[in-house]
Amino acid sequence: MRNICVKVSYDGAGFNGFQSQPYGRTVQDEIEKAIKHLTGEDIIIIGSGRTDAGVHAMGQVFNFHTSSTIPTVRWAIALNTRLPKDIVILDAWDVPNIFHSRRSAKRKTYRYSIDLGKFPDVFARSYRFHHPTKLDVVAMAEGLAYLVGRHDFTSFTSIRSTKPHHVRTVYEAYFEREGDALHMYITGNGFLYNMVRVIMGTLLWVGQGKLKPEDMKRILDGKSRALAGPTAMPHGLMLVNVEYGDPYELTEPPSAAVDDEDDE
Amino acid sequence: MRNICVKVSYDGAGFNGFQSQPYGRTVQDEIEKAIKHLTGEDIIIIGSGRTDAGVHAMGQVFNFHTSSTIPTVRWAIALNTRLPKDIVILDAWDVPNIFHSRRSAKRKTYRYSIDLGKFPDVFARSYRFHHPTKLDVVAMAEGLAYLVGRHDFTSFTSIRSTKPHHVRTVYEAYFEREGDALHMYITGNGFLYNMVRVIMGTLLWVGQGKLKPEDMKRILDGKSRALAGPTAMPHGLMLVNVEYGDPYELTEPPSAAVDDEDDE
Numbered sequence: 001m002r003n004i005c006v007k008v009s010y011d012g013a014g015f016n017g018f019q020s021q022p023y024g025r026t027v028q029d030e031i032e033k034a035i036k037h038l039t040g041e042d043i044i045i046i047g048s049g050r051t052d053a054g055v056h057a058m059g060q061v062f063n064f065h066t067s068s069t070i071p072t073v074r075w076a077i078a079l080n081t082r083l084p085k086d087i088v089i090l091d092a093w094d095v096p097n098i099f100h101s102r103r104s105a106k107r108k109t110y111r112y113s114i115d116l117g118k119f120p121d122v123f124a125r126s127y128r129f130h131h132p133t134k135l136d137v138v139a140m141a142e143g144l145a146y147l148v149g150r151h152d153f154t155s156f157t158s159i160r161s162t163k164p165h166h167v168r169t170v171y172e173a174y175f176e177r178e179g180d181a182l183h184m185y186i187t188g189n190g191f192l193y194n195m196v197r198v199i200m201g202t203l204l205w206v207g208q209g210k211l212k213p214e215d216m217k218r219i220l221d222g223k224s225r226a227l228a229g230p231t232a233m234p235h236g237l238m239l240v241n242v243e244y245g246d247p248y249e250l251t252e253p254p255s256a257a258v259d260d261e262d263d264e
Numbered sequence: 265m266r267n268i269c270v271k272v273s274y275d276g277a278g279f280n281g282f283q284s285q286p287y288g289r290t291v292q293d294e295i296e297k298a299i300k301h302l303t304g305e306d307i308i309i310i311g312s313g314r315t316d317a318g319v320h321a322m323g324q325v326f327n328f329h330t331s332s333t334i335p336t337v338r339w340a341i342a343l344n345t346r347l348p349k350d351i352v353i354l355d356a357w358d359v360p361n362i363f364h365s366r367r368s369a370k371r372k373t374y375r376y377s378i379d380l381g382k383f384p385d386v387f388a389r390s391y392r393f394h395h396p397t398k399l400d401v402v403a404m405a406e407g408l409a410y411l412v413g414r415h416d417f418t419s420f421t422s423i424r425s426t427k428p429h430h431v432r433t434v435y436e437a438y439f440e441r442e443g444d445a446l447h448m449y450i451t452g453n454g455f456l457y458n459m460v461r462v463i464m465g466t467l468l469w470v471g472q473g474k475l476k477p478e479d480m481k482r483i484l485d486g487k488s489r490a491l492a493g494p495t496a497m498p499h500g501l502m503l504v505n506v507e508y509g510d511p512y513e514l515t516e517p518p519s520a521a522v523d524d525e526d527d528e
Contacts, residue, residue, distance in 0.1 A: 009385075009386045009387075010386060011386050011387060011389075056387070058386075058387070076383065080383060085384075085386075085389055086386060086389075087386070088383050088384055088385075088386040088389075089383065090383055119340065119344060119352050119353065119354055120349075120352055121273075121352075122273045122274060122275050122322075122349075122350060122351070122352040123273075123275060123320070123322070123391060125275075125349055125350075125352075127387060
């Protein structure tokens with residue numbers, strides 16, 4: 001059996017999330033349907049993590065095992081011709097059997113985007129949360145800095161999170177301005193359910209003056225979801241990329257960078 | 265009666281064009297409905313020109329006459345709350361009664377966008393025509409240069425054009441690269457039906473090597489639609505802006521910059 005790793009982008013607006021669900025259209029179902037159509041195999045793909053309904057990806061990664069002999073360079077084109085227009089495969093390559101797109105992941109980067117324009121940019125309306133009133137972006141950046149490092153992110157995850165522990169490492173987090181758009185980029189070894197969205201919802205309170213930047217530390221230390229702000233809308237969230245290091249350096253079944261499922 | 269001028273953006277993907285039609289959803293109908301909802305008046309708005317089904321606008325302009333006393337600064341917000349998400353009013357201002365958004369227009373700028381990436385950018389798929397095979401952009405730019413100036417554009421308009429004459433002036437036209445996107449910007453005193461799309465369809469033939477840059481002059485001189493290339497897909501086209509000069513300098517009913525209706 002071959003193990004094939006695939007990089008995929010999708011517009012989350014039309015999906016009930018990445019992972020198969022009893023109801024609604026999902027990215028996973030569409031991809032598995034395309035693979036079935038192409039190879040005849042009933043395959044279950046392994047995503048690097050789940051994304052919620054409405055959340056986008058410019059660089060989601062999944063892998064799957066197949067006995068198909070289709071050359072690696074053909075996979076992206078062959079799948080794209082069988083996929084709907086809101087999913088685009090960007091690349092595919094053979095990886096060692098040991099490779100697991102979720103457990104082998106080393107770093108993930110998410111972006112949360114806000115439209116600060118007086119009126120929304122009609123062409124970015126599915127990709128940015130519109131916030132036309134004034135935000136203190138300097139205070140937000142100060143607040144965000146408290147989250148960099150290894151922390152227990154219990155306060156910044158949904159109470160629906162079922163993870164055994166909530167310690168994650170944020171390697172890097174910063175804001176970037178692009179015209180009327182304000183992007184927050186955050187890179188970590190893994191993210192808890194709704195973590196980026198709760199961080200952004202809390203930072204919006206900082207930006208609105210309802211919280212001070214240093215309150216982010218107090219909320220982190222309090223380890224209670226009740227201390228943080230609301231969960232920001234899903235459509236501003238984008239999975240930017242997933243990093244793995246060299247898959248050919250994997251010599252034993254990889255222990256997960258985090259110990260459990262990773263999703264947003 | 266006041267005369268109100270409005271700048272509007274819309275995502276053309278969900279519309280059967282700007283102008284009211286017997287069938288399908290149109291931008292004009294949605295705006296007139298919103299005005300009716302706001303003022304109670306049955307108003308017909310005057311657009312700077314029509315855009316076809318699938319064509320977008322970041323800066324379409326229209327005007328309408330109203331007896332409403334709503335302050336100018338409130339119009340954009342009041343209309344946006346009553347409009348669907350794929351239409352966003354950007355600005356509104358009072359203009360002299362003499363102002364007519366089509367006849368008073370001095371210059372219009374369109375953009376046609378191509379996605380040159382190996383695979384389409386999923387987030388720009390409604391706004392760029394995907395052309396993954398090689399294009400000679402230098403030859404396309406050379407060909408485009410032949411169109412600048414005052415010319416009879418009969419070869420570059422739909423045979424469905426019913427205009428009395430086809431002479432227009434192109435003030436400026438150029439290509440701009442933005443990552444995998446290739447944008448053609450073209451500014452003129454007016455555009456014939458499908459003119460930008462036929463120009464782009466013909467330049468694609470130049471870029472593919474089916475025509476030489478200097479063939480653009482031959483096609484222009486031949487004054488026959490049959491000489492030009494295909495009409496490029498509508499979704500790559502964007503009405504960027506419409507320029508008027510100072511409306512308060514209008515002292516008599518304006519003669520049109522072009523003598524008839526303008527559309528794309």
